[in-house]
């Protein structure tokens with residue numbers, strides 16, 4: 488009810504009941520997507536500010552021990568019959584490879600990502 492009251496003070500002059508409802512709905516959807524996008528950006532950049540560096544462990548390449556990685560992209564193909572599209576679809580899966588030997592650690596393989 489508080490939300491509805493604050494939205495009603497918007498700048499649109501004497502909106503119809505239908506316009507009012509769709510305006511409220513649009514604002515709710517908009518803020519919902521903004522919060523999702525913010526979460527995605529924070530997760531991607533590892534910006535959880537509550538965790539200090541000494542609470543983390545370094546990660547090294549399984550093959551050569553190098554501790555720096557570069558972002559790479561795996562591509563998975565999906566049949567158009569499964570994707571429900573006109574053509575076969577490509578799904579890009581971001582991952583990390585060693586900057587020294589280009590090895591992709593097991594935990595960064597597409598089958599292990601997202602677990």
Ligand SMILES: [Zn+2]
Nearest residue numbers: 548551585588
């Ligand atoms: Zn390596």
